[in-house]
Amino acid sequence: MKLDGIQAITFDAAGTLIVPHPSVGEVYAEVLGGLGYPLDPDLLEQNFRASFKALKQNKPDAVLDRESWCTIVAGTLNGLTPSDQFDTHFEALWNAFAMPDRWRVLPGVSETLQDLKQRGFRMFVLSNNDSRLRGILNGLGLAQYFEAIFVSAELGVEKPSPEIFRRIEAEVGVSSAHLLHVGDSLKEDAQGAIGAGWQAALVGPKAAASDLAGAANIAELFNVSLP
Incomplete structure (x- = not known):
């Protein structure tokens, strides 16, 4: 994309x-x-x-x-x-x-995050989740790619509320027009981000049926070649 x-x-x-x-x-x-x-x-x-x-x-x-x-x-x-x-x-x-x-990394995720990091993009996690997520991502070797991991249980608000996207804009110091959110939920991720003025992309089963940029997995979405 x-x-x-x-x-x-x-x-x-x-x-x-x-x-x-x-x-x-x-x-x-x-x-x-x-x-x-x-x-x-x-x-x-x-x-x-x-x-x-x-x-x-x-x-x-x-x-x-x-x-x-x-x-x-x-x-x-x-x-x-x-x-x-x-x-x-x-x-x-x-x-x-x-x-x-108790978790596994989806196909293409590690390669894509490495590729995007090398290309200079700032990356964050924005999840409707709780503080256990940090330990999980660290244990799976993914936390290294992100500047911060934002979870709804700590922020007190969940996607698709515009408030959570506004909070992240303030935290990272980037305006909505220059932010992209990637997720697998049409309502929480895509519609939530677009409603806040962000760009959005879908991955997973719902991506094919959407007019948004979408793909079966993240590597496909960002055109990353896998080994």
């Missing part, structure tokens, strides 16, 4: 740079199985997606902090594990997803 006039690029994290490994449902099943509750990974994945969606619908202004994740996990495990053991199970799952080995 054309980067004329772009001085800084922000990247979403989950779904854009990294994904749970091997999946949310499988990690839940492994952790809970180790605690004596063998459960079907597909059912856990289904419940997690439904619980996550319910939180977003019922509390659209909620940020993904520990309290929100507690609500999501409670919905996921409802009827599957004893309620009096919830605190133990939640803590185990919270800690599991803080570990870098």
